[in-house]
Amino acid sequence: MLRRSMLVLTLGFTALVAGGCKSSHPAVKELSVPEAVAAHKAGAVFVDANTPEFRQGNGKVPGALLLDNYRQYDVASVLPPSKDTSLVFYCSNKR
Known part of the structure; x- marks a missing residue:
């Protein structure tokens, strides 16, 4: 189950910034949960930037790619090769 308070979502072919999930880059957009659900239904690939410990206790989006280290x-080896792929990065921001 997804909790609104634990999601910070961004859409676009981009990497997470070193400071965490928040970004000031103009191509990065924070999504609401309904927008994230719509993106998932439209085929966006979700990328989980949480720690393994956080995932174990809180779960993950089914089918999400898992980052070992968000920084x-x-x-090339983690993200889909097509730059046309919509990506949704998410993390708890509880590090």
Whole structure:
């Protein structure tokens, strides 16, 4: 189950910034839960930037790609190869 308070969602082919899930980049948009659900139904790929411990206690979006480290990861091996793919990154911001 998704909780509105634990989601920070962004849409677009972008990486998470070093400061966490929040971004001031103009191409990054914070989504409401209904917008995220609509994006998921439209085929967006969800990327979970939470820690394994957080996921174990709180779950994840079914089918989400899992980042081991939100600050540093190999984009080419983790994210879909097509730059036309809509991505939704999410994390709890509780680190």
